[in-house]
Amino acid sequence: MTMIFGVPLAVFMGQLLLGLINGAFYALLSLGLAVIFGLLKIVNFAHGAMYMLGAFAALLGMRYLGINYWAALLLAPLLVGGFGMLIERFMLRRIGHLDHLYGLLLTFGLALIFEGTLVNFFGVSGARYPTPEVLQGGFQLGFMFLPAYRAWVLAAALVVCLFTWFMIERTRLGAYLRAGTENPALMQAFGVNVPLLVTLTYGFGVALAAFAGVLAAPLYPVSPTMGSSLLIVVFAVVVIGGMGSILGAVLTGLGMGLIEGLTKVYYPEAANTVIFLVMILVLLLRPAGLFGKEA
Amino acid sequence: MTFIKKTLASSIALAAATVMATSAQAEMSDGEVRIGYLADMSGTYRDLAGPGGLEALNMAVEDFGGSVNGAAIDVFSADDNNSADVGANTVRGWIDQDNVDMVAGMVASSVVIAVTKVLEENDGLGIISGSAASSITNEHCTPNHIHWVYDTYPLANGTAKAIVDQGGDTWFMLTADYAFGHALEGDVTKVVEENGGEIVGGVRHPFPTSDFSSYILQAQGSGAKIVGLANAGADTVNAINTASQFGLTQAGQQLAGLLVFLNDVHAMGLETTQGLLLTTGWYWNMDDESREWAERYYERVGRMPTMVQAGIYSSTMHYLKAVEEAGTDDPETVRAQMAEMPVNDFFSRNGRIREDGRMVHDMYLAEVKSPEASTHEWDLYEILATIPAEEAFRPLSESQCKLVQN
Numbered sequence: 001m002t003m004i005f006g007v008p009l010a011v012f013m014g015q016l017l018l019g020l021i022n023g024a025f026y027a028l029l030s031l032g033l034a035v036i037f038g039l040l041k042i043v044n045f046a047h048g049a050m051y052m053l054g055a056f057a058a059l060l061g062m063r064y065l066g067i068n069y070w071a072a073l074l075l076a077p078l079l080v081g082g083f084g085m086l087i088e089r090f091m092l093r094r095i096g097h098l099d100h101l102y103g104l105l106l107t108f109g110l111a112l113i114f115e116g117t118l119v120n121f122f123g124v125s126g127a128r129y130p131t132p133e134v135l136q137g138g139f140q141l142g143f144m145f146l147p148a149y150r151a152w153v154l155a156a157a158l159v160v161c162l163f164t165w166f167m168i169e170r171t172r173l174g175a176y177l178r179a180g181t182e183n184p185a186l187m188q189a190f191g192v193n194v195p196l197l198v199t200l201t202y203g204f205g206v207a208l209a210a211f212a213g214v215l216a217a218p219l220y221p222v223s224p225t226m227g228s229s230l231l232i233v234v235f236a237v238v239v240i241g242g243m244g245s246i247l248g249a250v251l252t253g254l255g256m257g258l259i260e261g262l263t264k265v266y267y268p269e270a271a272n273t274v275i276f277l278v279m280i281l282v283l284l285l286r287p288a289g290l291f292g293k294e295a
Numbered sequence: 296m297t298f299i300k301k302t303l304a305s306s307i308a309l310a311a312a313t314v315m316a317t318s319a320q321a322e323m324s325d326g327e328v329r330i331g332y333l334a335d336m337s338g339t340y341r342d343l344a345g346p347g348g349l350e351a352l353n354m355a356v357e358d359f360g361g362s363v364n365g366a367a368i369d370v371f372s373a374d375d376n377n378s379a380d381v382g383a384n385t386v387r388g389w390i391d392q393d394n395v396d397m398v399a400g401m402v403a404s405s406v407v408i409a410v411t412k413v414l415e416e417n418d419g420l421g422i423i424s425g426s427a428a429s430s431i432t433n434e435h436c437t438p439n440h441i442h443w444v445y446d447t448y449p450l451a452n453g454t455a456k457a458i459v460d461q462g463g464d465t466w467f468m469l470t471a472d473y474a475f476g477h478a479l480e481g482d483v484t485k486v487v488e489e490n491g492g493e494i495v496g497g498v499r500h501p502f503p504t505s506d507f508s509s510y511i512l513q514a515q516g517s518g519a520k521i522v523g524l525a526n527a528g529a530d531t532v533n534a535i536n537t538a539s540q541f542g543l544t545q546a547g548q549q550l551a552g553l554l555v556f557l558n559d560v561h562a563m564g565l566e567t568t569q570g571l572l573l574t575t576g577w578y579w580n581m582d583d584e585s586r587e588w589a590e591r592y593y594e595r596v597g598r599m600p601t602m603v604q605a606g607i608y609s610s611t612m613h614y615l616k617a618v619e620e621a622g623t624d625d626p627e628t629v630r631a632q633m634a635e636m637p638v639n640d641f642f643s644r645n646g647r648i649r650e651d652g653r654m655v656h657d658m659y660l661a662e663v664k665s666p667e668a669s670t671h672e673w674d675l676y677e678i679l680a681t682i683p684a685e686e687a688f689r690p691l692s693e694s695q696c697k698l699v700q701n
Contacts, residue, residue, distance in 0.1 A: 011516050018508045116337070123342040125562035126532065131540075138542065144512060147540045219540070220505055221532055221562055225339075229505055264509035269472055271509075272501035 007265055010143035015261045017141075021150050023257020024157035025212060029230065030237040030249040031161055032208035035168065038244030039181045039201050042092060043104040047234070048227030049111035050206045053080045054213025055222045056118065059129050069132040069218070076214045077207035084206030088199045111228070118224035126221025135218075153215050160211060161250045168246055177201060236279045242292020252290060322623035323366035324394055330356070330611065331389045333382060333410065334400035334425060336374035339503070339528045342558040344402050344425045344603045347596050351604045352399055354592065355611035363618050371395060377402075379409035386410050390417045396624040397422065397614055399607055404428035404475055414439040420626035422614060424606040427527065427554055428475055429482070429689055432653040436696035439626065441633065441652045444606035445576040447475075449658045449687040450553050451482035453574030457660050457680070458521055458551050459490040466551075467519035468497035469510055469534060471526035476502070479525040479553055495519045503530055507537040515543060527554045532563055539567040557601045560663055560675050571663040577602040577642050578661060578676050584641040599673040609642035610654075645684040651696040658687040 002009040029051060036044045057076035061067035067075060087110065095102045131149050138147040168174035180187045180194045187194050213227075220226060233256075241252030256275050263274040270277075282290060332352050334344045349372050356368045371389060375382035382401075389395035390413070398414065401407045402425030414421045415437040422441045423431060429446040466487055470476040476499070484494050496517040498510050511534070514522045522543065524531050531552055538550055552559075555573045579589035579599045588608070592600045617632040618624050638646030638654060646656035661676040669675065691699050 008516070011512065014512050015509055018512065021508075022506055119337055119341070123345075123558075124337075124339060124529070125342040125558045126529070127562060128536075128564045128567070145515075145542050145546070147542075149540070150508075219536075221529070221536065223529070226505070229503065261509055265513070268498050268500055268510070270501075272504070 005266065011265065014144035015265050016258060017144065017146065018150075019258040019261020020254060021154050021257070022260065023254035024154045024161075025216065025230075025253075026234060026237050026257055027161050027250045027253025028157045028212040028215070029209060029234040030241065030253050031164055031246065032205040032212075033234060033238050034241070034244055034246055034249035035164065035208070036202060036205035037238070038246065039177055040198055041100060041103075041181075042107070042202070043100055044202075044205065045104055045108035045231070046087070046111040046114070047107075047206075047209050048229075048231030049114040050080055050084060050209040050227070051213040051216070051230065052118070052224060052227035053083070053114065054210025055129070055217040055226060056122075056213075056224075057210065058214045058217045059127055059222045062129070069214075072217075073211070073214050077210040080210035080213075081203040081207030085199050085203035088202035092202070093195070093198075111231075115224045115228060122224060124223055124225055126223030126226070129217035129222050131218040149218055153219070156215060157212070160208070164208065165246050165250065233275055236275050240275075240279050240282045240289060242289025245289065245291040245293075248289060248291025322625070323364070324396065324624055327367050327369050328363050328615070328618055328624050329369045329371065329389075329393060329395045329397075330614075331386065331393075331395040331398045332370060332372040332400045332607075333375050333385060333398055333406075334372075335377050335402050336372075338377050340377065340402045340425070342562075343528070343556045343601045344400055344607070347592075347598065347600065347604045348400050348424070348607045350596050351592060351600065351608040352611050354595070355608045355615065359612065359615045363615055363624075364622060366624075368615070375401075375403070375406050377406060379403075379405045382406035383409040383413050386413045386419070386421075387417070390414075390419050396420065396626065397629075399424065399611055399614075401425050402603075404431065407431055408435050411435060411437050411440045418626055420630055422610040424610055425603045428478055430478065432649075432651045432696060433689065434695045436651045436698055438630065438652075438698060441610070441630070441648055441654055443610045443654045444602055445574075445658065446653075446688070447479045447482050447554075448689040449576075449682065450574050451479065451486045452687065453658055453660050453682050454551055454553055454572055455483045455486040455523070456490055458549075458572060459487055459492040463521040463549060463551070464492035465519045466492060466494045466521045466523050467514045467517040468494060468523045468525055469507075469514060470497060470499045471502045471530055472499040473502045475527065476525050480523075483523055483525060483553060500526070500530070502526070503528075505529075505533055507534045508541065510534070511537050511541050511543060514538075515541065515546065515548065519548065521549050521551050523551045523553060525553055528556075528559070531555060532559050535563055535571070536567055544570070556603070557599065557673075557675065561598075561673065565664060565666040565669055565675065568663045569665040572679075573661055573663070573676075574682070575602050575659050575661050575676070576656070577605050578659060578678060579605070580674065580676070581659065581678050588641045605642045609638070609640050612640065613638055647684075649691060650698050651691065651694055652698070653688055655684045655688045657684050658682040 004012045033047050036042050054076045057079050058072035061072050135149040135152050138145055180197050184194045237252050237256050241248030264271045332349050335341055336345050373385045398421040401423040404426040407423050407426045424443045427447050429448040432442045468480050470480040524534050552571050552573050560568050617629050621628045621632040634648040643656040648654045659678050660680040661678050664677055
């Protein structure tokens, strides 16, 4: 059997694929964070909570309204995104003129409130969300058994990431957005409703998190704390990629998934820390992040 | 002047009242029996004890009649956030300022070891129902605490031995990378090897871990018949879920959950957990007596109790009976009285408190039912065998506890 650094090739390939799938999650979440930070300059600490709310929306929708997975994939982001817009309109906007730190504190506080409220009702053990029927089972790839649902997660996440990048970098709406955050007064003078754009952008970023939440629901137990553990890693990914860089967030997300996957084979004890080591290195050598522009 | 007179008069009246009250309940400190409930009320371990455990404690107090020999029973509670500092400081405050007589609940082993030190220094009394580490009544034993429900020794001894006996003789260990995981891994390794099995590989994963796919893949690659999970709570749940997604059991390997609570199985569902072998200190549906109590609990909480929650009720009842019998809430006297009385109730069979503080009682080897065999939401286990009290726990002859003469 071919060995790579003492690990059979088959195992090595399997780990790379799994790393890529985890990376797709990181990409999706850090993308939403990067959009919100890049365009609104809000450090959204409620992002993990929004991811969790997306998963809960899917779970409760199925339990009480009979909404299936595919409908939830559309409805949960809309619902949570709408909720996010309310938060932006009635809370974040009021502190928009203050230091970034206030937005961070506000969103952090909100995240704790959402989490605490749901813990009160649902506990922390989490609930099972069934894998949709067409995605049950999997493929025997020779070097590993790949569950069909994970293949779907990878594909769906990549498509959404590309779509977002295209929307912001290659369309007129995206151009308005970028211009509106660069110079809001001038854009207002041209008759563009900048506050509305900002609200929509926040809503979109939050909807991305909720979408990731629905994708995650059949993989991990749906529990109120599922977001907070992921959030810190995702922040590290955004810092490594460069705050605000959209393509950077996606590529870094995938890359970090791979690095983490390999660490799990060669030195599993460090799997939770390796991303932070990379972050420290990047901050020392390229403080603006791998894809960020020097300020 | 009048002010001083009034103050004086009322102080005297108060003092007199206190003296009268004390003479009526001669031996109860402050004329009350005070119980403090310490547990993780909001974090990872909330559902196995948490608010449900407090409710179980309140049930015991109510069932006892709300007072002992005329002294009212007062219940305090606090969240330890799974932090040893928070737990130890809370208990210190309870003893110093509130004169709490007994501390109940107690889940995370790290918190418990810190709290028992405080109890020993301040001559308090604690009854531990939640935590797993067998060291609590071994090298960390004190004359001031009792360990009620289970520990890592019977977990390894019950589950691992049963599996090796059934032919599961090659093991891959998936271990949480901290003290509890290492201890459980050690206990399991010993049991497996003593019974003719072999550990062929393992991985120590960070605590906590949400994505187990990589480790499951490594376990699949190892070729071991059994994948042993030396972790707890959310980690176990995640590992079992992931194993199910990757078809680990379909490919012929079997999972051994070494510390699995009822709430974990309920959360994962039977589709995922069916066939899992586990050791438990109690199961709500194991006989009429247990069912009767569990149904009363269910009425109040809306969930079936875990072995920890049942143990909290059982231990509080036993404590209150001992206080009544001894006629005092003095910790040393009550501790001695508790040890003198056998523990036989809906929770504990053939139970007795040993000199190291271990309450030994019958333990049970259970198997998780298949979805077809289960008749309702909480019908989750089938009890396969009873592990007699005297065999289940670490024998005193192997004890390193300072209270045991070896």
